[in-house]
Amino acid sequence: MPTPPPADVIEPHDTSIDEIETRTEFDRRLAEGSLAGLTVQGLRLDLDPVPDLRGVEVAGALFVGCRFADREVGADLVRRGANVVPPFSGLPYPTQPAHLYTADDLAAGFAEGGFEGMYDTRVYAHFRAHGGALPDVREALGQRLHDHGVDNALADATRAWLAVHGPQSVVGVMGGHAVPRGSAAYRMAAVLGWELARADRLVVTGGGPGVMEAANLGAFLAAWPAEELTAAIDLLATAPDFTDHDRYTDAALRVRARYAAGPALPTPRPAAAGTEWARSGGLAIPTWLYGHEPANLFAGRIAKYFSNAIREDTILRLARGGIVFAPGRAGTVQEVFQAATKTYYGTDGASGAYVFLDRTYWTTELPVESLLRPLFAASPFGDLSRTVHLTDDVREAVRVLTA
Secondary structure: OOOOOOHHHHOOOOOHHHEEOOHHHHHHHHHHOEOOOOEEEOOEEOOOOOOOOOOOEOOOOEEEOOEEOOHHHHHHHHHOOOEEEOOOOOOOOOOOOOOOEOHHHHHOOHHHHHHHHOHHHHHHHHHHHOOOOOOOHHHHHHHHHHHHHHHHHHHHHHHHHHHHHOHHHEEEEEOOOOOOOOOHHHHHHHHHHHHHHHOOOEEEEOOOOOHHHHHHHHHHOOOOOHHHHHHHHHHHOOOOOOOOHHHHHHHHHHHHHHOOOOOOOOOOOOOOOOOHHHHOOOEEOOEHHHOOOOOOOOOOEEOOEOOHHHHHHHHHHHOOOEEEEOOOOHHHHHHHHHHHHHHHHOOOOOOOEEEEEOHHHHHHHOOOHHHHHHHHHOOOOOOOHHHEEEEOOHHHHHHHHHO
8 A cells, every 4th residue: 555755755845045036136146156966057257247157156057048148158067067958948937946927928029919819828839739739759848848848937936935834834726628608607606716815825827828717806806805706707708618719818917917016995904025926917828739718818927837746746745735626537537546546545634624515516416526525535545535525605615615
């Protein structure tokens, strides 16, 4: 029988003291005269003021995805004991992103070229043109480096939140991607995200449309009154179908612009420094494997991966405070039992509640409860069947998740 990995295997390691991800930090270290043993990630060292690296100690340093003024700079660093992994030429994405994406990053180019011209779509087109889920070797290396950079940036982005609120404050929201804007299920998921964010929970979704977009939208408007959430959904409902890519994306950007200036009312509580984004949309973790679906533009930070397997495991690993499953089909059911495996074996530590919205759906149409309860009752860590909850009431779901 599998046993949980040792704690030091699954807990995130704080390597931030050895990593340089901004030009300001780089310049400070450079002025001290040594970059030895440090990792420099994704910096444009070819832009003015171009740094003079000739007199600095670089033994054991690692430069990943950095751009230099010319090739000789990189060659000189290698001769003096550094390791250099240059950015791959011809890729539309960074091979070592230093930060998570934002909605503005993914939507860049939409104003000029519509859905086909935005950054997110251009990366997806490149992904498809180079083998999709089975890329050629060169593309595979670029994608793996990119996804490692996202891993690292995600750890950096969530560190301050977890330090203040703890891992049990992170709640996942799963559900159907095809749920149209303005529907009862969409509104329910949006209210759920709004309530959770106002209760100091970090909302995490898979970053797609439907239920996922709705939950991030609710978190995006957490500082606004409930009437404004309704108004935003009504505006989005003028473009309800995600397959209508341009209208769907345009509506999302118009809602973002409408609420960009901040709330008319005070925020529910002041956010801790470095965590403001969590109450301005929460976190989305999508994948370019599903790049035919428009980007969810309401998350405060977006950890977008090429690898769907890494992305799915990451969502479930983070959501230690519980998971809400709104009605969905095969993908949602897969997530239910992928999460259940982790809970049963305690892979990532203690799990929160499993909350299933729509009692009839989950007991009659897709009766996962009848499988999940006996499975959890037989866990090697004792009877965990009490973690399963079914409800038709969003506020009851919030009470369970915030108790």
